[in-house]
Amino acid sequence: MSIESLPLDAGVVETLRGVSSGTITTVLLKKGLRNVWLRGTRPLAPGQPRLVGRAFTLRFVPAREDLATPASWGSPISTRAAIESMPAGCIAVVGALGTTDAGIFGDILCARMQKRGVAGLVTDGVVRDVAGVLGTGLPVWCQGTAAPPSVAGLTFVGWQEPIDCGGVAVFPNDVILVDQDGAVLIPAALLDDVVAAAVEQERFENWIMCQVEQGAVLPGLYPPNEENLAKYKAYVANGGK
Amino acid sequence: MSIESLPLDAGVVETLRGVSSGTITTVLLKKGLRNVWLRGTRPLAPGQPRLVGRAFTLRFVPAREDLATPASWGSPISTRAAIESMPAGCIAVVGALGTTDAGIFGDILCARMQKRGVAGLVTDGVVRDVAGVLGTGLPVWCQGTAAPPSVAGLTFVGWQEPIDCGGVAVFPNDVILVDQDGAVLIPAALLDDVVAAAVEQERFENWIMCQVEQGAVLPGLYPPNEENLAKYKAYVANGGK
Amino acid sequence: MSIESLPLDAGVVETLRGVSSGTITTVLLKKGLRNVWLRGTRPLAPGQPRLVGRAFTLRFVPAREDLATPASWGSPISTRAAIESMPAGCIAVVGALGTTDAGIFGDILCARMQKRGVAGLVTDGVVRDVAGVLGTGLPVWCQGTAAPPSVAGLTFVGWQEPIDCGGVAVFPNDVILVDQDGAVLIPAALLDDVVAAAVEQERFENWIMCQVEQGAVLPGLYPPNEENLAKYKAYVANGGK
């Protein structure tokens, strides 16, 4: 049922940490992908650093009173078992149907994820016991917080399956980059292309920003006309000075 | 990935065809289940008969331009392959994320389901080419109709898995009863209990309705006080006369 | 707790039966009232006639498992007791929080209302057992149909109180007019003014419609310039010919 989790090259992680989520969406848009930003994934705490990692997916369906009980927490298909399968460095991506009135995890499960070296938690749902979750130090992106346990609204059904998270299709091992603007998905098959294009896009937009700060007007600059393109190419040829 | 589909006892089908979806929800509520009615499952055509069958589930996630293309229709994990796995008499239950701007199926797929003896199609999404779908004769319960194909909004990812349909958790082989009030789910494990209680509940409410038609007042009748309970028991003892 | 229900003058009922809900909203808008149309109040069956009557209000709050049980149907504050308090000719207006996944009433309660001479049922919620409800002959305006009983989503708390129905404040004894465009409210205190203005507005718009059918252009006609106003006045002076 579950797809095996894969490692992510450390160099890719390092490079992408210097690229904003916005730049990733611009690069993917140029490749025809418009639906890659996970709606509702806001930082739980201010100042959470940008993270990059493979998606480790978890899937919920709605609660049914005969299934979603505290007793279910001990079943073989449980959030507990899923967490014990998470590799260090992954980003847990939890499809929670956008549910905002039942928290998928509280302090105990987040503490265990932190112990296992999970890089972060991203969900279109909410967490519970926000004070406790913040205390664990696990970086979380979500819609907010709610007191009730997951079983009040959700039934856990599996991990490392394709999921819907925030209106985006996330497959196991797709790459997630998340920062203050929320989480974006890079399809695993497009990773190398995206990394290369993103670094260039980031450099180019930084150059534009410098021009604007020096008083340049926008038309002809962004996007650049021939003259400005030549100036940018000279800047690049000069080693970015 | 897929759970094997099971047959449903013909006697159970026959018995439940005489029970309304409303009665099933009353019976399940008394057992503590409040979330068993699939939101958004309205009859596509007037006069569609009540249907009873095992759920054969299909699951969609949102569209991603690199995945949800016309080319994907030929992949091994496709709606086409799923349909060819459906047993006669099942009810196809399609979790479509409540999407109303892309039709899950049109006339061609519905025609094939009809050929295979599928009893009916239930979804929290919509169909496309409504004239064509009606022409196939397949009974459909859904939110309505939309012109765009599924790949404009959805990616198909599997069948016979647990799904969310209309805010209800549907597991493969749960029993579905659907009529003019929409689709209700009977958990497979509770089937026998529900059948017995539903027949009695139906008889009891019919008797109440007769009393009201004869001018009885509601308090003391529905729910019944001791006197009315005795009258009802006498009616039952007398063979329902 | 409950405000006493009042009769409505038969002449007023007769007069307003000749006025459309649209005309009432135009008249009230001219008096500064923009929020008088009860959202979600659609005819359950085609061809239901226009109705006029005093509002008899019922109020629900959300379900709570310790309160909203089948047993609650027998409590003194119950929908049953409320129905037995409804006077003939009233229009039952039920504030159901816009709930679409639990039916406020089914065939039994509607049959009893019909027996008591209730003119019609208006709600921002839904009914259950739509076949049965249609069989009672009680005219119903609502959002549609759902199988589950009210207690699956709602708790009944009282009648003849001010309520929210479809985003409109309805007070006991306000006047309701409902037709194919849904239900509009006439505040009790404004009734006489509205009746007089509505009859005139209806006559005026009928005259406009005749002009359009004869090929008149809209500018200068609707609203009328001096020339057209004079023509209309002559038409009225001539007894409407």
Next chain:
Amino acid sequence: MSIESLPLDAGVVETLRGVSSGTITTVLLKKGLRNVWLRGTRPLAPGQPRLVGRAFTLRFVPAREDLATPASWGSPISTRAAIESMPAGCIAVVGALGTTDAGIFGDILCARMQKRGVAGLVTDGVVRDVAGVLGTGLPVWCQGTAAPPSVAGLTFVGWQEPIDCGGVAVFPNDVILVDQDGAVLIPAALLDDVVAAAVEQERFENWIMCQVEQGAVLPGLYPPNEENLAKYKAYVANGGK
């Protein structure tokens, strides 16, 4: 402010009348356009025929009490003036912000549009006085009906401007095709390409449907493998027999 309206070639209209809205969306998806179906545009009456025409756009913003008054109906920028500018054969496409509690037009304005030879009315809002509107014979696609006048919720600001209708960008003179599945937009610049591809797609899907009716299985047929593609080509070469 307003863009001049253009005629549409009669041959194109004739050809497209034989193509379903669903086929148009499939053809446009293959060209990379996924957002061309106007949400909320349902037929007001059963059996309305398929229509094809240039979009004549109207634009509303929300109501403001100082602007949206009955008096505003006489201003130079009014729905009345817009209607008098509509050419015969156009399809009026009205961006109403998805408003469902104020009708954009009633019987009088629809009667005048019918008189002018407007082919049909498409809106993401609702109409008022549904009985009267149906009486005019003007085909309407919308979200439903409401009693209040447009000024209760909307302010009219102009015509033949780019608009949002049902979440789709409609520019004046884009082509609209509308049938039982609702309204789809064909960008004016893509018209010729779409017409050619749509006729072929329609023929191809009809052939598929025949195969399914004769018992063919879906995999390999839809989309076709080489064998089935060859069969289809033979069918076409044989003049469609």
Next chain:
Amino acid sequence: MSIESLPLDAGVVETLRGVSSGTITTVLLKKGLRNVWLRGTRPLAPGQPRLVGRAFTLRFVPAREDLATPASWGSPISTRAAIESMPAGCIAVVGALGTTDAGIFGDILCARMQKRGVAGLVTDGVVRDVAGVLGTGLPVWCQGTAAPPSVAGLTFVGWQEPIDCGGVAVFPNDVILVDQDGAVLIPAALLDDVVAAAVEQERFENWIMCQVEQGAVLPGLYPPNEENLAKYKAYVANGGK
């Protein structure tokens, strides 16, 4: 019309101040209550302390221009009169229909509540003049802030009645506990049972959290197997050491 407000035992307040809202929902779920968390009740300011008190309820219906005017603020049924009826230590729970574009109260009313010793304000609506409200020091849980006064969207109709707040049925004198995860309701009739179970649940989860911090894995711990249950019992027997 209004139910008398009751005091709450100081010992209960003291005990519950040591229990999180999350724990209360877990305890109530075990008793079958899943709908006790008031949606939309977020802390207005960071760091607001946990509060416990009886609910003093206020009820709004939608605005109607003939009723919801500045003049209405002086009527006998007014928010002003309601505030003067609030006992010290109560928690004002205001059912505002989830309205987010009209503030129920501003600085003046909140200042008066603070003067009267009201413990806090909880609503599914919003407040206005957020700077002023924060200045009063009254702790507030709500959906946010809006500039317009309540009468722009709401009509006040009474206090100490059953209400809907955030999709939960709140009856006068039910107990409210509110902290960073929002407000939960404890039905008055269940108070003693809940207090006892909540203290034990809190102790148990704290013990689990310690185990996780020491590196324990989740399966077998949460929920505990026999071995871990024995360890926990020993810990309790040892006085929680």
Next chain:
Amino acid sequence: MSIESLPLDAGVVETLRGVSSGTITTVLLKKGLRNVWLRGTRPLAPGQPRLVGRAFTLRFVPAREDLATPASWGSPISTRAAIESMPAGCIAVVGALGTTDAGIFGDILCARMQKRGVAGLVTDGVVRDVAGVLGTGLPVWCQGTAAPPSVAGLTFVGWQEPIDCGGVAVFPNDVILVDQDGAVLIPAALLDDVVAAAVEQERFENWIMCQVEQGAVLPGLYPPNEENLAKYKAYVANGGK
């Protein structure tokens, strides 16, 4: 297509900076305007000062893949051209259809607006690259942040046209006042009346607040009875002491 932008009297700006958005809505409500608060316009950063200025409007419609491309950023009708038309001191009001999954502007465009002396940016949409936008120092009111560029969800179509922003009709050169409670609109034609009334309303509410802080009860004070009105008049006559 575009309406010329007008200056705003410096004295008016100065005076209105001392008036809260809440007071403006109270003053406008007394003139019959209830829909003047732009929903979803929250401060992006804490502590943004109150701003007053003429509205410079921008209008988007939904994205269409053939129109909303990176290439479109260079067209004559572009956000870039619009920004270069903004006068110093204006408040840019951007109608973004309430879109929350595509940012209208990022750091580059906001930096350019800041350079041009634009007072602030108000939108019912979101911005992207929140860290960069905050770095520019431009005060922004919006619904939040999203990574994708505007063209992922929106098409820019013009400036200085009437728009919908947050459910409010904004016309070019209407006056906007925005503070911690969000943005309110003052119709240009009502400006002088509103300024005069707002200053008085602000003074009056401040006096009320002082009375409450000194322990006054609300009934008879707010709104004031004759006695309190006399006290207030004496206070005013005494120069506000």
